[in-house]
Amino acid sequence: MHVTAIIAAGGRGRRLGAAMPKQLLDLGGRPMLQWSVDAFLACERIGDVIVVGPPEWVDAPPACLRRPGIHLVAGGDRRQDSVANGFDAVPVASEIVLVHDAARPFVDAETIARAIDAAVESGAAVVALQARDTVKWSPADDPVPAGGTAAHRLVERTMARDSVFLAQTPQAFRREVLAEAVALGRAGVEGTDEAALAEQAGRRVRIVAGSARNMKVTTAEDLAMAEALVHGRNLRPAGDRGLPVIRVGSGYDLHRFVEGRPLILGGVTVPFDRGLAGHSDADALCHAVTDAILGAAAQGDIGQHFPDSDDRWRGASSIDLLRQAAAVVAGLGYRLVNVDATIIAERPKLGPFRTAMAAGLAAALGVELSAVSVKAKTNEGVDAAGRGEAIAVHAVALLEQLNP
Numbered sequence: 001m002h003v004t005a006i007i008a009a010g011g012r013g014r015r016l017g018a019a020m021p022k023q024l025l026d027l028g029g030r031p032m033l034q035w036s037v038d039a040f041l042a043c044e045r046i047g048d049v050i051v052v053g054p055p056e057w058v059d060a061p062p063a064c065l066r067r068p069g070i071h072l073v074a075g076g077d078r079r080q081d082s083v084a085n086g087f088d089a090v091p092v093a094s095e096i097v098l099v100h101d102a103a104r105p106f107v108d109a110e111t112i113a114r115a116i117d118a119a120v121e122s123g124a125a126v127v128a129l130q131a132r133d134t135v136k137w138s139p140a141d142d143p144v145p146a147g148g149t150a151a152h153r154l155v156e157r158t159m160a161r162d163s164v165f166l167a168q169t170p171q172a173f174r175r176e177v178l179a180e181a182v183a184l185g186r187a188g189v190e191g192t193d194e195a196a197l198a199e200q201a202g203r204r205v206r207i208v209a210g211s212a213r214n215m216k217v218t219t220a221e222d223l224a225m226a227e228a229l230v231h232g233r234n235l236r237p238a239g240d241r242g243l244p245v246i247r248v249g250s251g252y253d254l255h256r257f258v259e260g261r262p263l264i265l266g267g268v269t270v271p272f273d274r275g276l277a278g279h280s281d282a283d284a285l286c287h288a289v290t291d292a293i294l295g296a297a298a299q300g301d302i303g304q305h306f307p308d309s310d311d312r313w314r315g316a317s318s319i320d321l322l323r324q325a326a327a328v329v330a331g332l333g334y335r336l337v338n339v340d341a342t343i344i345a346e347r348p349k350l351g352p353f354r355t356a357m358a359a360g361l362a363a364a365l366g367v368e369l370s371a372v373s374v375k376a377k378t379n380e381g382v383d384a385a386g387r388g389e390a391i392a393v394h395a396v397a398l399l400e401q402l403n404p
């Protein structure tokens with residue numbers, strides 16, 4: 001059964017007071033949005049992941065979305081408009097469609113599976129948490145004294161909390177049920193979630209047990225609580241499955257200097273009177289990093305993937321080869337955590353180019369700049385690099401397995 005997940009990430013989230021949309025705020029070292037994207041990508045039952053984001057993302061996606069398996073769609077004015085846009089992009093083969101809010105980073109595979117099963121059975125399902133606190137009813141039109149706040153409102157009555165459920169996401173629907181809900185929304189009916197629209201379309205919505213951990217991050221206090229969860233409980237993007245599976249890889253490369261070639265490192269052309277000899281553009285930094293990420297995934301080395309003997313790679317841009325190697329490891333279910341490289345060169349001075357090199361590598365690898373480090377050292381006049389005959393590069397890369 002084909003299942004598509006729509007992740008609603010179109011909100012501006014200015015309530016958190018940050019300069020960037022809240023779904024990109026850092027949570028435990030990665031953008032908040034990436035937590036739910038990783039959870040759905042890692043879930044075996046999900047066939048496609050559609051992220052609905054601000055329209056400007058379609059041309060310039062954030063790094064965490066520049067990965068295989070993610071389809072990016074421009075959102076609309078309201079949340080329900082964004083979900084409707086996402087629904088239009090759902091593959092025809094999908095029988096079940098889930099809608100998830102990017103502001104709920106800690107969704108796990110078990111909850112996703114329960115929502116899918118309930119939607120198969122009932123047509124529509126909402127993950128929800130039964131109220132634990134006693135619920136007081138105070139109608140919104142209750143008079144509030146001038147200058148007062150909700151703290152001044154009066155309780156009209158106490159509700160039976162056994163009957164109160166607080167809706168979370170994901171919400172899951174058989175395709176035709178969500179189509180009805182989306183059509184109702186397009187006809188002008190307002191719903192704070194898709195389940196509400198399905199209810200108004202006359203559909204029965206089944207409740208699936210949620211969890212307190214599947215919290216929504218709306219305020220700065222929520223964000224602080226989410227950080228505490230990440231650091232206190234070792235939560236992982238793919239769910240709560242124990243320690244992450246991480247793999248380290250090392251890479252090394254050396255190229256001789258020759259006359260009459262440009263010096264290219266990390267895709268950056270460094271002004272110098274000589275360049276590096278080699279079959280491709282001889283970008284030793286890219287080659288070492290490529291070997292490090294292939295090595296971490298036990299996928300051989302650059303020579304196996306892009307052999308010298310193959311004319312396709314003659315004069316190839318090593319940045320392109322790195323990009324292809326990154327796609328190989330991503331396709332195997334790995335996320336690149338970080339790369340650290342050291343260039344050993346007596347001359348020229350590389351310090352001024354380090355940031356540009358790191359940015360070039362980060363773009364090719366589809367990660368944030370903060371995940372890439374490039375350092376440069378001399379070799380104190382010792383050995384080939386020290387005598388200025390060659391440039392050598394050492395690199396390490398760390399991969400995290402998304403679905404161990």
Ligand code: MG
Nearest residue numbers: 253254284287
């Ligand atoms: Mg090389």
